[in-house]
Amino acid sequence: MKYTGSCHCGNIKFEAEGEIASALACNCSICQRKGSLLWFVPRTQMQLLTPEEHAKAYLFNQHKIAHRFCPHCGIHPYAEATAPDGTPTAAINLRCIEGIDLAAIPVHHHDGRAI
Template identity: 40%
Template sequence: MTERTMKTYQGSCHCGAVRFEITTDFPELTQCDCSICRKKNALMVKVHESQFTLLAGEDYLTEYQFHTKTARHFFCKTCGIYPFHRKRVTPDNLGINVFCLDGFDPDAIPVRRAKGAAML
């Protein structure tokens, strides 16, 4: 069994206006089947809000909510990229789009298929 180590990663939207940092050991990645996640095709890692720092670009973020309006999905106003969202079921956690992380390769991390479409 491989021991996982907490590491800090930096990430950004495509244009670089929104920049952030997370600390995680990547226990798993999540691919959700809800209507928005299917369309944005993101692969996410869940991090507690204490392990997330927005480094730049708060003014460049726009927010989208739907259905229960509990989850908060954030997008860059300039390039349209989705870097993260505040989760619905665990609102003290964020789902981070791992494709926005600098130099990160998700291939060796197990992916859990979340049943978001079944949430009412």
């Protein structure tokens, strides 16, 4: 299935294709503060509908994950990293996807603080 999403102001828009079977809630220092519910897809399954330079990146700790955010409204719609198998991956914030029922998606909790 194809989903569309954006930041709050629409400066960053994207489409993602796949099956949302579950979400991940992480308690690391940044995810805890953002409150994101993450859906991971290969980066090839996510297409930006706005220019890539509209999104700024925040890197911290080991600088392995580019946390993308809108410099206008501050919303973090996705992050980019490399999966353990080497696949470029997008971690999409499900709270930025239009028209889905978040209450119907099972959430797995990840102890990111322990890493």
